[in-house]
Amino acid sequence: MEINFVDPFVRKGYRFKGSARVVAKGTPEFATLLARFSAALLPERYRAFVVLHVTKAAPLISPAYDSGATESGLRQQFRAYFDSIQPKE
Numbered sequence: 001m002e003i004n005f006v007d008p009f010v011r012k013g014y015r016f017k018g019s020a021r022v023v024a025k026g027t028p029e030f031a032t033l034l035a036r037f038s039a040a041l042l043p044e045r046y047r048a049f050v051v052l053h054v055t056k057a058a059p060l061i062s063p064a065y066d067s068g069a070t071e072s073g074l075r076q077q078f079r080a081y082f083d084s085i086q087p088k089e
Contacts, residue, residue, distance in 0.1 A: 009075045011062030018055040
């Protein structure tokens with residue numbers, strides 16, 4: 001499995017690869033995981049957790065940087081874009 005976390009404004013993040021498994025509700029491990037994360041979750045809505053054993057992690061950088069883009073320039077560009085698509089009140 002691969003999971004990517006990317007900041008949409010600066011187009012940088014990280015890529016995590018490894019093997020994953022599903023921990024189903026009703027198992028002792030599910031109860032342990034739920035207790036660990038329950039402050040941030042609505043426990044009744046979860047049926048399973050996916051646990052990723054990371055074997056490789058690497059930075060993820062947009063190809064936009066290959067053409068000389070800067071982080072501040074991309075942040076401005078995508079901030080303006082996201083602002084332009086927001087519904088007006």
